[in-house]
Every structure is written in C-alpha cells, then in structure tokens.
Amino acid sequence: MSTKPIDRLMFAQGGLCFFCQDPLPPSEATVEHLVATANGGTNDFDNCVACCKTLNSLLGHMSLKEKLRVVLNQKGDFKCPKSAQAAAPKTTGSNxxxxxxxxxxxxxxxxxxxxxxxxxxxxxxxxxxxxxxxxxxxxxxxxxxxxxxxxxxxxxxxxxxxxxxxx
Ligand SMILES: [Zn+2]
Incomplete structure (x- = not known):
C-alpha cells in the first residue's frame, strides 16, 4: 500500500500547515507546489508542501518569488487566510x-x-x-x-x- 503524497507531507509537517503552522484538518489540507506545475514544477517531495486550501488557491500560479513576497509581507507571524469553516478560534498550542x-x-x-x-x-x-x-x-x-x-x-x-x- 502506497502513502498518498498529502499524507506523507502532513506526516513530515507534524499535521501543521507549512506556512502558518496551525493544525491543518484533513479537509483543509492541500498539496501546494512551491514551483507551480504550470511553471515546470515537479511532484517531487522537495517541491511540495501541505497547506490550507484557501492559501493554496490564493498562491495559485504565482512564481516562487511572488510567493515569498506574500509570506514576507505578513511581517512576522504568518497567518493563512482561512475559509469560514476553518476559522474557529484556536484555544490550544504554545501561542x-x-x-x-x-x-x-x-x-x-x-x-x-x-x-x-x-x-x-x-x-x-x-x-x-x-x-x-x-x-x-x-x-x-x-x-x-x-x-x-x-x-x-x-x-x-x-x-x-x-x-x-x-x-
Ligand atoms: Zn495555513
């Protein structure tokens, strides 16, 4: 039995979103290609991260450079835009x-x-x-x-x- 890429990524990331490090429910988890497949990015483990659905669609086909800018523009704690259903207040965790x-x-x-x-x-x-x-x-x-x-x-x-x- 093979492990799905999303499951491998989620395991490697400890169940947290790659970008905001919030717990990522399976229903919200998607594979984000750092270099978009449209730009020649591969499905290799090294080119993929698991992140929130909403952020994934927002990053879309941006170049890696643009994506970095989006992340850096948050100036510190990165917060993914959340879809309404995932926006329940977090009440656990060190922060x-x-x-x-x-x-x-x-x-x-x-x-x-x-x-x-x-x-x-x-x-x-x-x-x-x-x-x-x-x-x-x-x-x-x-x-x-x-x-x-x-x-x-x-x-x-x-x-x-x-x-x-x-x-
Ligand atoms: Zn996130």
Missing part, C-alpha cells in the same frame, strides 16, 4: 494566549458601537467568543493583558476601549 488576545481585539474592533460596557458583560462576551472553553484563570489573564496594554480601561464598573488600528 494560545497571544492568539486569543488577537482574537479578542479583532472581535472588539468588529463590534465597534456594540462593545460591552461593563466588566461583567465584557467577560461573558469573551467567554462566548471562545465557546466557553476558557478557564477563569485564562479569562483573567486575557483581561489583565488587555488592561495592561491600555486597550481596555476600567473605571468602576464601566469599561472603555482604545482598540489599536489594524496593522
């Missing part, structure tokens, strides 16, 4: 706290005028954002980070926000 922090900020940015006005509602909205998978301790540390970075200002029971602009 869990940072990812959650970014998610909370993104959520607050999106909510604009409907942001929670009290600590209590802010906490429950963060909890529901993560589908109640946060421990009380994790919630407090998220809130602590939001306060210490000046994004959330608490006066008595009231909460105001200073959401940083999109980078």
């Amino acid at each position: 869990g706290v940072v990812d959650r922090f970014e998610l909370v900020i993104a959520d607050l940015r999106k909510r604009a005028a409907t942001r929670p006005r009290t600590t209590k509602t802010l906490k429950s909205s963060i909890k529901s954002l993560f589908k109640k998978q946060l421990t009380e301790h994790e919630l407090e540390s998220l809130l602590g980070k939001l306060k210490s970075e000046g994004i959330v200002n608490v006066t008595g029971a009231k909460v105001t926000y200073e959401i940083p602009a999109v980078k």
Whole structure:
C-alpha cells in the first residue's frame, strides 16, 4: 500500500500547515507546489508542501518569488487566510494566549458601537467568543493583558476601549 503524497507531507509537517503552522484538518489540507506545475514544477517531495486550501488557491500560479513576497509581507507571524469553516478560534498550542488576545481585539474592533460596557458583560462576551472553553484563570489573564496594554480601561464598573488600528 502506497502513502498518498498529502499524507506523507502532513506526516513530515507534524499535521501543521507549512506556512502558518496551525493544525491543518484533513479537509483543509492541500498539496501546494512551491514551483507551480504550470511553471515546470515537479511532484517531487522537495517541491511540495501541505497547506490550507484557501492559501493554496490564493498562491495559485504565482512564481516562487511572488510567493515569498506574500509570506514576507505578513511581517512576522504568518497567518493563512482561512475559509469560514476553518476559522474557529484556536484555544490550544504554545501561542494560545497571544492568539486569543488577537482574537479578542479583532472581535472588539468588529463590534465597534456594540462593545460591552461593563466588566461583567465584557467577560461573558469573551467567554462566548471562545465557546466557553476558557478557564477563569485564562479569562483573567486575557483581561489583565488587555488592561495592561491600555486597550481596555476600567473605571468602576464601566469599561472603555482604545482598540489599536489594524496593522
Ligand atoms: Zn495555513
């Protein structure tokens, strides 16, 4: 029995997307040819990586040079564009706290005028954002980070926000 190329790649990459290193569900995993087959790239193991479907279609037939530019343009943590179904917040992994922090900020940015006005509602909205998978301790540390970075200002029971602009 032979192993499919995608399975070999997924095994070699520890089940993570080559570009963003997020866990890659089999339904999202595709073979990306670094040098596109349209540009003469081969199916060799060395020319292939497993990555998210959405990113694969975005990279399309770009040259390797253009692809590198796309990756470098992210200036640091590379995040693949995710299709809606794969965009569930990540709550595990070593970067869990940072990812959650970014998610909370993104959520607050999106909510604009409907942001929670009290600590209590802010906490429950963060909890529901993560589908109640946060421990009380994790919630407090998220809130602590939001306060210490000046994004959330608490006066008595009231909460105001200073959401940083999109980078
Ligand atoms: Zn990815």
